[in-house]
Amino acid sequence: MKKVLSVLLALMMLASLSVSAFAADEVTAEGYKKEIVIAMADEFTEPDPMETTAETNQIIQDCTCDLLTDTNLDTMNNEGELLESWEMIDPTHWTFKLKEGVKFHDGTILDTDDVEFTLMERAPQHSTTSSYAAKIKTFNKIDDLNFELELVQGDVDFNYTLAANSLAILSKEAFETMDEAEAVKIGTGPWMYDEIVPGDHVTLVRFDDCTLYDVPHTEKLTFKMIPEASARMIALENGEVDIIMSPSATDYTRLQEDENLELVTEVGRTQNFIGFNLKNADSIVSNVDFRRAVAMGVDKEELIYAAWDGNAVESTNWHCRDSGYYSEIEGIPYDPDAAAELFEQLGCDGLQIKLVTSDADHRTKMATNLQSQLSDYGIDVSIEIMQNSALTELNTSDGTTSGVELTISSWTPGKNADYMYRNPIYSTGGRNYCHVDDKHIDELIDAGAGETDPEKRQEIYTELQKLLVEEMVAMVPVAQPTLTLGTRAGVTGARLHPGLVHQFKTAELYLGQ
């Protein structure tokens, strides 16, 4: 009897669970869903914009605070966010005007003091921002809304620097009146922090006094951490969440075919490439003919198919498509026969070559496919997979001794052209994965950054692009993958950002009255 009872009880519990699994949506008076839940893969760890460069943190910070300038996702141009306007007097002198009446979450009004505090006081103290702060020589406050910057070196793209997410403007008053841990949460964005549950979710509530954006109808924005792409998909289908970040490529058709769901896509600005360690003199990769043979012999289409299920735009150029001064160069086209011939000339049959990459899913997929492709030419690729930090360290350490031959990596630049070269290509750049060390290239990079005439700039950058990819063959650019979001049908204001800091500032879901 007892047993029967307990079984019944268990069944009842199960039944009640299954019912509660799909709670009905709560709707505002205007017919909008009260709470939008966004599923993301990674953990939110840090509300302070200056303490992090992780995109997950930046996505949420982007909802709560604003930048001086930001990419307009409609026009893809750099425009003022907190700035009303700016003017470059000459490459070292810039004047700026803030928008009027912008309120922080603590009720204070944005003025030049807050900007000065952020740029001149906080930024030099943080490693993520110190290099930006170092560009500024003096900060001259003109009045509450106008200020002037004098730069150490001329920089025609300085407005792009201000779009760095770590330079979000925080409230000076907040830092004076509360703990730093709380003050960093006070921004000007349409959302305020409500609850942070580490490893699980972050809830934001609407900031009704926001003037920069049309205040959305949504009352709450919750970012929920669901690491598995498949689990995120299920949650979306179940109605547990409204938006999912980076759905698995295998779910794209499901998202497109389900009338309740939508697939949002955008070409990303991340350049995925096969890099050669140019400084490894012991290895055949220091031979430009070998590099050219690899470039000719690799079927990028197959790589794209293996790594992203075909959802990426093939690259012929190191320079990202939507970055400034992109030039349609031919690159090195796929030619397996020529490659085979060249490999044979070089005596590559039975060649052992080592490839290092990180444990990111698409990189390992690219690596295994590359291994398969090169084995056709008799080349044995051994793959070493490491954590991203280890890869970065290995790739940026002294190229002559690191022992790296091939690497699969990626670079996500900002919008301005200089980003494409300053760090990953310049001989002293911090992320010089291919160990490019060429005076001429350095000169071209410097020239491009200092040139004010757009036409001349275009020439310089075109030359750079051809030189790197076609002549030097420092790397084989593979693809810029498609960025995706999955949403419930009817979600608006969920915007993909090519630089990966997607925007949810005005996310809404109209469900009808």
Next chain:
Amino acid sequence: MARYIIRRLLLMIPVLICVSFVVFFLMDLAPGDIVSQMAPADATPEQIEMLREEMGLNGSVLQRYGRYLWNLLHGDMGTSLSLKRPVMEVFIERLPATLKLAFASIVIALLISIPLGIAAATHHRTWLDGSSVVLSMISVSMPAFWLGLLLIFAFSYKIKLFPSGGSGSFKYLILPALTLGTEQAGNLTRITRSSMLDVIRQDYLRTARAKGVSEKQVIRKHALKNALIPIITVLGSTLGNAFGGAVAIETVFAWPGIGRLTVAAINSRDMTLATGCIIMFTLMLNLTLLIVDIAYAYVDPRVKARYSK
């Protein structure tokens, strides 16, 4: 008894220090460090060096360990390098999820294994015994994370009854607890069965029967209490392991437990967090084992006598 406990607690200190030493040095050996990960993609070498000092990662490994140990002995586990918050705070935040999963799975494991183990022992050499042996053997031979995947496939993909991952309300707990519980149940069933079989042949059960104790009572009262010691031993280490050893299951179900936190910390080369987590974990395991040893004393008066000596 009190002296015994104090002695055991004191003995934990050198063990914990050794653990911190081992983990710290292993982490130092690992290629890559957190600085290159934390630095912005366009960081200059100077910026990286600045960050390194900011994080207190300058100096030789011995110097760093010395500093770490000094703070540790003062009860300070340091600040997580990646999360920029005190390690203890981060750890405590994750603790409830871990404990929830650990205890839920143990409850499930006990609900399955104790009755099954007893039934197998009392129905020795029958089909029931045979199938319990086979089932428990399969459960210990199965990669638990694989069972988790199968459960997700069945219960989240096919019949959309439970969420496939994350934490939150009670329904999130069911699948991971069931997975971990099943894994533990295998071992517990085996140990319950064999220790019951051992006890069942003891003379004192015949004494109990001879004085008219019903068979049910003989098993539940007289036999079970005697069979408990090995069961408690296994239970203790199982529970201890569930605190941080269920990484794969936590990963499968995206459960925000300590195990995954530790692996993430190791992966991001967050030395303080990784070392701190593993120290805390070892402490929890050791405390569990101590509690188990104390529990013996309540189950078996002979053990209690030994402790007081």
Next chain:
Amino acid sequence: MENNRILDIENLVVRFETDDGIVRAVNGLSLQLEKGHSIGLVGETGAGKTTTALSILRLVPDPPGVVECEKLSLDGRDIISMPIKELEQIRGKDVSMIFQDPMTALNPVFTVGEQIAESIFLHEDVSRAEATRRAIDMLELVGIPGERANEYPHQFSGGMKQRVVIAIALACHPKLLIADEPTTALDVTIQAQMLDLIRSLREKYSTSLIMITHDLGIVAEICDEVAVMYAGSIIEKGTLEDVFNRTKHPYTEGLFNSIPNLNDRKAMLTPIQGFTPDPTDLPSGCAFWPRCPYACEVCKKEQKDIRISDTHYVRCSRYEEKDFRINRKEIS
């Protein structure tokens, strides 16, 4: 007459069906015991004494044990067909048992008080507190200070443990007490104390007793009747006088001859030749014939019960021959 019998066993057969073959532990045993009487069950190790005793309580482990008999009644109640609930009421109440090894007979995780009280609580309509109080009385009765009721078995010596076991067995004043080699595991000095204790308690509660032992001295000390077992059956049974003084069976004779004679220390010990038979493969006819100095062809084929007197019978075919005598002298 019937009603006066506390125990009546008719043709009891117990076998254990194991992987290695069928072990025939008890083969056609019949035994009657009058109320208030005491009988000694004597035999070598493995003769089936304990199994017989367990059969009376229906405690033979099943499987692999199989118990069959024509009759097994205790105080006029049929044990064999009794439902288990009723049986549990009888165990410890009407019949109880003292086991051989006091070291293992007590549950190590309960106090001795609890173990004695459990029996009382189960069988008598008393509260737990009352049961505990009576358990303490019982302890004192067997010569253990009552305050030790809260101690655990491991805190007791072997002799003390056996006292506890006796206390458990007698807690509900059973009508029949089966003592299975209660002294074997104990020191000689303690043995005597135990026997005294059992005897005095038996007299106090007029309990019937089955004393299982291989020690003929103990039987002489405490029993009215003797039954000698060999290979699972009783081969000679009679009063103490009958068996000790007018020994009939060659095996019984052998047993007596194996005892060192204190009065004649120069006399040679004459042990029985050979080993007890393999119970999975018993010899045909009389199981004792391979070791019997008097064996003849008939013995290999059959065995017969021969009644010597009202109280005395022997299972030995050779007594069909009128003038058959064994070497042992009758003592009158």
Next chain:
Amino acid sequence: MARKKKKAEVSGQKQYKKRSIAAEVWRNYKKNPSAMIALVLVVIIVFVAIFAQFFYDFKKDIVKQHIKEKFQKPSAEHWFGTDNYGRDVFTRVIYGTKYSLSVGVVAVAISCIVGVTLGLIAGYYGGFIEDLILRFCEVFTGIPSILMGVALMTAFGQSIGVLMLAIGLVYAPMYCRTTRAAVLPVRDQEYIEAARVAGVGDLGIMFNHVLPNALSPIIVQVTMGVASAILCASGLSFLGLGVPIPMPEWGAMLSEGREFMRDYMYLTIFPGLAIMITVLSFNLMGDGLRDALDPKLKQ
């Protein structure tokens, strides 16, 4: 009770024939049907592990991808279907036996060498050395094996050798304890004393006299150890810390297939089954061996 005594007599009486220990163990082992099935499976698995590389070509069958043929359901041509690169899953599972098994065996060999030596020393010498070794074991057993494995793999990099070493080290304390426990009762036996009196050195006594007498629990632990090492390796691979790609280690295959689980469940089912059957076989064999080596424990 009565029955047990009888059996003891029986064996004492007529079955006393001199037999080698191995033959006796084998005789006991044969009686256990599940252990026999396990033995057959283990033999097959070992056979596959050794000979798969002669039937398949690493480059052609393991490395080579056929992207156009990806995600084919199990069929006559591809028994277990094909994966996201169009590789035949059956081939990979069969070929992967080599990795899982060699990791299991070598890891156990490492733990055995380290653990048994330490255990012997601890058990034989006792005193301070014993204390030291046991404390040391405690340090390692205090950390859950999987976390320790992750830390070791992270520290020394990913390769099959490191995987073996990591698992070997993680489990070594267990062998140390088992050996010590087995040595303790043997240590004080007369024949050890006799050997010492006869002038046999410590090492000689340890390996020639103490060890053989403590062998049976170690043998059982070794068999079961292979099982748990394989499980541990698959767990580490699942966390992305196993053998280098494209080696078809089962745990790694599982973790690769997991992404596509919803539509192509077979990608996770088959490698998982392979792990389970292998581990189960070794466990059952260990169980059978335990019973065979120690008939007293036989239930």
